[in-house]
Each structure stands twice: as C-alpha cells, then as structure tokens.
Amino acid sequence: MWxxxxxxxxxxxxxxxxxRIRDADIAEIRERATIDGVVGEYVSLRNAGGGxxxxxxPFHDERSPSFHVTPARxxxxxxxxxxxxxxxxxxxxxxxxxFAEAVERLADRVGVQLVYEDSGGGRSSRGPQxxxxxxxxxANKAAAEYYADQLATPEAVAARQFLDERGFDxxxxxxxxxxxxxxxxxxxRQHLLRRGFSDEDIIAGGLVVAxxxxxxxxxxxxxxxxxxDLMGAVVGFGARRLFDDDRIDAKYLNTPETPLYRKSxxxxxxxxxxxxxxxxxRAVVVEGYTDVMACHLAGVxxxxxxxxxxxxxxxxxxxxxxxMDQDEFRGEVVFTFDGxxxxxxxxxxxxxxxxxxxxxxxxxxxxxxxxxxxxxxDDGDAAVRExxxxxxxxxxxxxxxxxxxxxxxxxEGRTQALDHAIPLVxxxxxxxxxxxxxxxxxxWVGAPDELAVVQRVRxxxxxxxxxxxxxxxxxxxxxxxxxxxxxxxxxxAEREALKVALQRPALAGPFFDDLDPAAFASPAHRAIAEAIxxxxxxxxQSGGPGWVQTVLxxxxxxxxxxxxxxxxxxxxxxxxxxxxxxxxxSLARLHGMWVSRRLVSVKAKLQRTDPESDAAAYNKLxxxxxxxxxxxxxxxxxxxxGL
Ligand SMILES: [Zn+2]
Numbered sequence: 001m002w003x004x005x006x007x008x009x010x011x012x013x014x015x016x017x018x019x020r021i022r023d024a025d026i027a028e029i030r031e032r033a034t035i036d037g038v039v040g041e042y043v044s045l046r047n048a049g050g051g052x053x054x055x056x057x058p059f060h061d062e063r064s065p066s067f068h069v070t071p072a073r074x075x076x077x078x079x080x081x082x083x084x085x086x087x088x089x090x091x092x093x094x095x096x097x098x099f100a101e102a103v104e105r106l107a108d109r110v111g112v113q114l115v116y117e118d119s120g121g122g123r124s125s126r127g128p129q130x131x132x133x134x135x136x137x138x139a140n141k142a143a144a145e146y147y148a149d150q151l152a153t154p155e156a157v158a159a160r161q162f163l164d165e166r167g168f169d170x171x172x173x174x175x176x177x178x179x180x181x182x183x184x185x186x187x188x189r190q191h192l193l194r195r196g197f198s199d200e201d202i203i204a205g206g207l208v209v210a211x212x213x214x215x216x217x218x219x220x221x222x223x224x225x226x227x228x229d230l231m232g233a234v235v236g237f238g239a240r241r242l243f244d245d246d247r248i249d250a251k252y253l254n255t256p257e258t259p260l261y262r263k264s265x266x267x268x269x270x271x272x273x274x275x276x277x278x279x280x281x282r283a284v285v286v287e288g289y290t291d292v293m294a295c296h297l298a299g300v301x302x303x304x305x306x307x308x309x310x311x312x313x314x315x316x317x318x319x320x321x322x323x324m325d326q327d328e329f330r331g332e333v334v335f336t337f338d339g340x341x342x343x344x345x346x347x348x349x350x351x352x353x354x355x356x357x358x359x360x361x362x363x364x365x366x367x368x369x370x371x372x373x374x375x376x377x378d379d380g381d382a383a384v385r386e387x388x389x390x391x392x393x394x395x396x397x398x399x400x401x402x403x404x405x406x407x408x409x410x411x412e413g414r415t416q417a418l419d420h421a422i423p424l425v426x427x428x429x430x431x432x433x434x435x436x437x438x439x440x441x442x443x444w445v446g447a448p449d450e451l452a453v454v455q456r457v458r459x460x461x462x463x464x465x466x467x468x469x470x471x472x473x474x475x476x477x478x479x480x481x482x483x484x485x486x487x488x489x490x491x492x493a494e495r496e497a498l499k500v501a502l503q504r505p506a507l508a509g510p511f512f513d514d515l516d517p518a519a520f521a522s523p524a525h526r527a528i529a530e531a532i533x534x535x536x537x538x539x540x541q542s543g544g545p546g547w548v549q550t551v552l553x554x555x556x557x558x559x560x561x562x563x564x565x566x567x568x569x570x571x572x573x574x575x576x577x578x579x580x581x582x583x584x585x586s587l588a589r590l591h592g593m594w595v596s597r598r599l600v601s602v603k604a605k606l607q608r609t610d611p612e613s614d615a616a617a618y619n620k621l622x623x624x625x626x627x628x629x630x631x632x633x634x635x636x637x638x639x640x641x642g643l
Contacts, residue, residue: 022114026103029110032111034071035069035087038091038106039087042094043322044321044322054067057080057083059093060080060081064575065578066080088102088103098131101134108137109231132200136202136258140237147237150182153182155180159242176296177225179226184220186215187217189208189216206258207255220246222242225237225240225268229270235258236255236258238254238307238308239252262314263307265314265317267307268307273302278322282323283319284300284364285319286303286336287305287342289305291303291305295388298385299381311346319333334363335364337365340365344402348398351428358395362391362393363394363397372387396440399425399440402420414446433491438458481522493586498525498528502532502547502551502564504579506539506541506542507579508587512538513538515529515590516594518594527560528567585638606618606621
C-alpha cells in the first residue's frame with residue numbers, strides 16, 4: 001500500500017559517512033521503539049478499532065483524523081495525504097532529519113547502544129561518528145546538566161535570589177531544570193571540550209559563539225531555562241539577565257536558530273504539559289518562563305510559552321495536534337497576557353487570516369496586568385487557577401476592549417463606539433458567529449436597535465469580502481435568529497447536534513429524542529429541537545427529503561426556518577467512518593452542558609436553603625445534586641469515548 005521506507009534508503013546515507021549502523025541494531029530499534037509510543041509523543045491517538053489508532057495527521061493540515069497507526073505491524077499511514085512508513089521514517093519526516101539521525105534519536109530513546117561499521121571493518125559505538133545533530137542534542141543535554149549544577153555555586157547567589165523572590169524553591173528549580181551560566185567567558189566550553197565535544201558541534205548547537213579570537217560561551221552570568229522538544233530532548237535555552245554589568249542589554253536571550261532549535265515551533269514547557277493538554281483538551285499559553293513555572297506549580301499543568309517570539313501559526317499547529325481529536329470544537333487554547341494593551345494587540349491579530357480555530361480561543365487577563373508569576377507570589381496558587389477559569393472568548397474580549405475607550409453613557413459616545421467596532425465585527429468570517437457578535441455588540445454598547453446593528457455589520461462585511469457578489473435574498477436575509485446570551489462553544493455544539501438530527505436522523509436516533517429540548521441553550525436551537533419533537537422525533541425518520549420540510553413546517557418563525565435550512569446542508573465535522581461515534585459524543589456533550597447548567601442552579605438553591613430549618617427541601621436538593629453529578633460524569637465518559 002505504501003512504499004517501504006527504510007532499508008532501501010540506507011544506501012543514500014551510507015556513502016560519504018564515516019560509518020554505517022549495523023542492520024541488527026536497526027532491527028532492534030524497530031522492535032523496541034513502539035510506533036504508537038513514538039507517534040503518541042507528537043500526536044494524540046485514540047482507538048480506531050480493528051487494532052489500529054488514529055489522530056490528526058502531522059504532515060498535512062486536517063480537521064478530522066485520517067492518520068492511522070497499526071501497532072501490531074509497526075506502521076503508520078495517512079489516508080488524507082498518502083504518507084506512510086515505519087517508526088524510523090516517522091522521525092525522519094517529523095523532525096526533518098536523515099535516516100541515520102532518526103535511528104540515533106530512537107536508539108537514545110529505547111536504550112540501544114549503536115555499533116557503527118566503518119569501511120575498514122573497525123567498530124566504534126560513540127563519539128565523532130554520530131551524526132552532528134545527535135551530538136548537538138547530547139551537547140545541549142550536557143550543558144543543561146552543567147548549568148543546573150552551577151546553580152548551587154556561590155557565584156549563582158543572584159540567580160537563587162531571583163528564583164526565591166518569585167516563589168520558586170529548590171524543588172521547583174530542579175523540576176524545571178533551571179540553572180546558572182557562569183560569568184567567565186568559557187566555563188561551559190571548557191567543560192564540554194573535556195567531555196569530548198568539539199568546538200564545531202557546540203558552535204553549531206548554539207551553545208558557544210565562534211568569536212574573532214577564540215570561541216566563547218554564548219550565555220554568561222544568566223539564569224538558564226533548558227527548552228525541550230516534545231520528546232524531552234534539550235534543544236536550546238532561555239537566559240535571563242541578572243547582573244547590571246552584563247555586556248548584553250537584552251533582558252532575555254535565547255538560543256539562535258540551529259538545526260535543533262526553531263523558535264517558530266518551540267514551546268517552553270510542552271514536554272511537561274503535553275499529556276495534560278491532551279487529557280484536558282486545553283492548552284494555556286503564557287508569556288514567559290517564570291509564568292510557565294508558576295502555572296504548573298499552581299496546578300495549571302497545561303501551560304506553555306513561546307520563546308523570544310510571538311505565538312504563530314506553527315506553534316498553533318503543534319498545540320492543535322496535541323489537543324484535537326475527532327471533535328473539532330472540543331479543544332480550547334487560553335492566552336494570558338501581561339496587561340490589557342498586550343492582550344488587545346494580540347486579540348486584534350485574531351481577525352486576520354485563518355479564523356478556523358478562533359471560536360476555541362480564549363483570553364485571560366488579570367485586570368491590574370499582573371502575570372501568573374506575580375499573581376502566585378501575591379495571592380497564591382488559587383489566584384492563578386482563577387485567572388485561567390475567568391477566560392473570555394477572544395472575539396468578545398477584542399470587541400469589548402475596542403469599545404471600552406468610549407463614553408457609552410452619552411449618545412455621541414455610543415455612535416462612535418459602534419462606528420469603531422462594526423468594521424471589526426464585520427471581519428468575522430463565520431456568518432453565524434458574526435451575527436451573534438453583532439447582536440452582542442448592540443447590547444454591550446447599549447444600542448437600542450439590535451437588528452440595525454446586525455444589518456450594518458452584514459453590510460460592512462459584504463463590501464469587504466465580495467463586492468460583486470449576488471444581491472442578498474430579500475426578506476430572509478434581514479432576519480436574525482435569537483441565540484440568547486450563549487457561549488460560542490455551546491452554540492457550536494448545538495449546531496452539530498442539530499445538523500446530525502436534520503441530515504442523518506436515523507443515526508441521531510433515540511439518543512437525540514431522549515434529549516429534552518431544554519438542553520439547547522439557544523432559543524432558536526431550542527425551537528428547532530421542539531419542532532423536531534413535534535414532528536415525531538428523529539428515531540422514526542430515514543432522512544428523506546421530506547424530513548427537513550416537515551421540521552420547517554413546525555418551526556415558529558422565519559428566522560428559525562433560516563437556521564434549519566442552513567443546518568440541513570452545512571457540513572458535519574466528521575467523516576462517514578467516525579460519524580456514529582461522533583453523533584453519540586456530540587449529543588452526550590450537549591446533554592452534559594445542560595446538566596452542568598442545571599447543577600449550577602441546584603447548587604445555588606442549595607446554598608440558599610437552610611439544612612436545619614428546612615431539612616426536607618435541603619435533602620431533596622442534595623439528592624438532585626448527587627444524581628446530576630453522576631449523570632454529568634457518565635455523559636463526560638460518553639462524550640470522550642463516543643460509545
Ligand atoms: Zn496526512
């Protein structure tokens with residue numbers, strides 16, 4: 001099915017190389033480096049049945065998983081882009097390394113001691129014959145150990161003080177491998193040369209600078225954070241200035257671009273966070289090394305940070321691969337920013353380019369601009385967790401901040417705020433989301449005529465995106481469905497459930513019919529669910545063309561009918577293969593959201609009830625609370641497993 005990658009390509013590296021790796025070693029690596037284990041370091045895999053697993057392909061951009069791994073055969077294959085191979089070719093492709101380098105990385109991982117055969121028949125198991133990239137990884141690892149040891153020396157008192165002032169004790173420093181680079185120009189270089197590394201390798205690895213007269217250490221007198229890749233290999237360092245007489249002004253220095261270190265993809269803390277990111281379906285992006293540390297220590301174990309650059313598309317790809325599975329709307333990325341200004345600038349960028357994941361993007365900012373590290377020092381671990389819990393959808397944050405500067409108590413201020421915000425809202429590409437935020441903008445600004453704002457936004461977006469497009473359909477176009485004040489993620493979940501009910505009613509089956517229409521938070525969606533129930537439910541339907549017409553006959557308003565027509569044709573976010581599970585999991589998720597909302601209200605009632613004077617009512621509410629909690633747990637399981 002796919003071309004065999006591996007054995008027949010060995011000849012390409014063998015020529016011109018100082019030695020070749022024994023076939024027996026390569027066979028042993030294929031044996032010991034399990035394909036699901038290795039791929040699982042980069043991509044979240046889930047059971048796909050039939051002894052195979054699947055996830056989002058790391059080699060092409062996709063929204064539903066077509067990347068399959070078959071552990072029993074040690075192979076991977078993507079049905080989307082047709083790439084495939086074994087564990088070695090996977091590392092070659094994903095790390096952009098040669099066959100020999102991939103073998104070396106895997107050998108380190110599974111503890112196989114490689115034996116190189118040179119042309120003269122001699123043998124050697126380490127040292128200069130290893131590929132340069134592998135030697136750079138080893139040099140970086142040795143440097144990280146060296147720096148960590150230096151943190152205990154008298155010279156590093158300023159470094160220890162820096163950590164102490166930020167609430168990091170020795171155990172925290174060790175957990176993150178924090179270290180100190182001595183102030184002399186060549187302490188690290190001498191150490192690494194003694195360990196058998198060459199100037200060539202440590203210069204290429206970014207640890208040492210060539211210099212005009214002689215090579216010298218890149219980092220001097222700084223607090224050092226080792227930066228690791230997904231597999232946990234040290235690929236570079238972040239270094240903070242500690243001394244006033246530092247010859248380099250920059251507060252933070254990073255490893256320059258090297259074959260190991262690409263700042264557009266590295267994320268500090270990702271090695272520690274990746275499992276939790278996959279498990280919790282959430283990633284928290286903070287601004288600095290100390291923020292990552294503070295978050296993890298405070299229990300926000302999904303925190304990562306970019307290193308010396310803004311968060312970009314390549315960073316997003318790394319996180320999405322860890323986050324996502326077949327439920328495209330499930331993952332959540334939360335950005336924290338130091339203060340409103342930084343947040344606003346970043347939020348405005350969300351309106352540019354690809355907005356596919358923006359509905360899953362949130363912003364968490366402490367009103368007084370404190371970062372997670374300061375927050376933890378001042379107010380403790382709980383304050384950091386609360387900061388993340390108070391996240392707001394990115395669009396909401398961007399739009400409300402854009403109108404915050406205006407005096408909304410006077411008509412002139414409201415007009416100016418609208419003039420300013422309407423072009424912004426008009427740039428939201430998802431039509432349903434755009435209408436929804438237009439409606440909310442009217443509320444935030446206090447504009448009396450909601451519909452007028454929606455129409456202005458639609459007008460502004462039409463001018464921008466398709467000047468010569470067909471004129472809008474009269475009548476229907478001006479109708480705005482009522483979605484209430486519903487979180488966009490909930491709206492998205494409801495839309496998926498209704499798409500399935502309208503397009504594939506037989507699949508939605510009794511599980512959909514069991515769902516109380518009240519589970520739909522959006523009034524428009526609730527009306528559609530009621531219309532479906534009034535039409536006899538989905539379980540009896542085969543999904544013929546008459547079905548949507550029947551539902552249309554029962555919806556209360558033309559605006560709601562517009563939503564039905566749209567959902568009846570909008571693509572469902574799953575392929576036929578995974579659709580049955582997708583249906584169960586979307587409906588369970590929706591039901592779970594409803595149960596969660598009821599839990600909140602039961603809890604509030606319980607707090608208002610006095611257990612002594614009104615014991616009967618209290619016990620009844622308590623019983624209700626317990627059964628809702630257990631229902632929520634079951635639904636969460638179903639939502640995750642799709643079974
Ligand atoms: Zn692919």
